[in-house]
Amino acid sequence: MLVYGCDFSGAKDPNGKIFVTVGWLADHRLTILDVKECEDRLDLFYMIKNNPAPWGLDFPFSIPREHLNEHYQSSWPFFIREAYGDTRMEFKQKFGKVHSGKNNIRDCRVTDIAVNGKSPVSETPISMNGMVYGGRKLLFNLLNDVSIYPFDSYRENASRLYEVYPSHGWSKLGLNREDQLALTQLSDVFKRRVDPCFDIELDIDKIPRLTSGIKVGKLVDHASDSMMACIILAYCLYSSPLDAFWGIKPSFASDEEWVCRGEEGLVVRFE
Numbered sequence: 001m002l003v004y005g006c007d008f009s010g011a012k013d014p015n016g017k018i019f020v021t022v023g024w025l026a027d028h029r030l031t032i033l034d035v036k037e038c039e040d041r042l043d044l045f046y047m048i049k050n051n052p053a054p055w056g057l058d059f060p061f062s063i064p065r066e067h068l069n070e071h072y073q074s075s076w077p078f079f080i081r082e083a084y085g086d087t088r089m090e091f092k093q094k095f096g097k098v099h100s101g102k103n104n105i106r107d108c109r110v111t112d113i114a115v116n117g118k119s120p121v122s123e124t125p126i127s128m129n130g131m132v133y134g135g136r137k138l139l140f141n142l143l144n145d146v147s148i149y150p151f152d153s154y155r156e157n158a159s160r161l162y163e164v165y166p167s168h169g170w171s172k173l174g175l176n177r178e179d180q181l182a183l184t185q186l187s188d189v190f191k192r193r194v195d196p197c198f199d200i201e202l203d204i205d206k207i208p209r210l211t212s213g214i215k216v217g218k219l220v221d222h223a224s225d226s227m228m229a230c231i232i233l234a235y236c237l238y239s240s241p242l243d244a245f246w247g248i249k250p251s252f253a254s255d256e257e258w259v260c261r262g263e264e265g266l267v268v269r270f271e
Contacts, residue, residue, distance in 0.1 A: 001025050001053065003237065005230025006044065007166065007222045008059040008135060018044055019208075019226035023234055029199040030234040035206050035223050045138060048159050049145050054243060056164040056233030058225060059135035060120035060128070061148065061265040066106045067095055067121055068263055076151055076263055083140035091133045095121035100128055109264040111257045115168040117267065147246075149268070150261045154246035162242065162268045166228035172270065177224035178215070180204055190231075194270050198235055202227075236268050 005021040018038040024031045038044045048055055062068065062076055071094050072079040086094070098107045100122035107119040122128045139148060139161070146152075146159040154160070166177075173189050175182045187200040207227060208220045236242050240250040249258045252271050257264075 001237075002051070003030070003054050003056070003230055003234045004047075004051065005056045005164070005226045005228065005233060006038075006058060007225040007229060008044075008057060008131060008138075009222050009225070017222050019220070019223040020044065020047060021223075021226040021230040023230045025234045025237060028197050028238060029201065030231060030238075031201040032203065032206060032227060032230070035208065035227055037208065037223070041134070041138070045141060048142060048161070052157055052159050054160045054162060054233055054237055056162050056229040056268065057135070058164055058166055058229050059131045060109070060112070060117075061135070061139065061151070061161075061163045062109065062263065063095075063120050063132065064105070064107060064109045064112075065260065065263050074263065076265075080136060080140050080143065083136045086133075088130065088133055092123060092127075092129050095123070095129060097124065098122040098129075099124055100126050110254070110260045111264060111267045114254060114257060115165050115267050115269055116171070117165050117168070149242070149246070150266050154243070160243060160246075162233055162236075163265055164229045164232045165267050165269065166225040166232070168267070168269050169228045169232050177221050177228065178218045180219055183207070183219065183224070195235070195239065198238065200231060232270060233268060235270050239270070242268065 003023045003025050007019050009017040020036055022034045024033055068074055098119050098121050100118035102119055118128050120128050120132050146161050147155045149162045170177050173193055184204055190200055208223045210216050210218050210220055252269050253266055257266055
């Protein structure tokens, strides 16, 4: 089956920041077919809507329960339906000045803490709330055409959207996403650290490189992250498998994460 991975760093300004990786998953083997840039957020919307397949998206699908309770009636559906009820500034100001490094249950979801992720409502030093603001609009506009894990019911002939966190994948593998030499070893490292039975076929030349600046010639980090998003989802589809057992707790999720999934969502990952 086709599997897609997306880096959504360009939630506000997509120029050079939204990339999609296309992979083919057959049994225990993932082949990376293409890594391409989305010039506009509408391009991503069109691709998801018209390519019914599993999609791994690199942005938080929800916010922590404390903030969901305070501002959105403790309801994820209400949170999504209000995608156009806040301006960007209003959305930002609702949560106060939260630092992305805060590792606490008020400003992080249970699933964020599990992957050592940043707070979805944080403003600094990385504007995660800006990414959530843009991602929520994408989810809202796709509601009638996709299934969003783990909030919706499964629909085989629609795109299935899964939240992934590429930084967790790079950390688990101990690899630098910009290092070409390191990425040539990705398949072997994956076999040693995650699963010796899973094969990843990757032509490093498929990943775009920077053409200017102090990092000229380095791999574009957003492109590499989209590839990691694809790898994470493909492996979980193989090992869990998520599509086939949509409503059953996967092995990587804690009991607490699973209990909170209807409000906070769940980051799909390998361990």
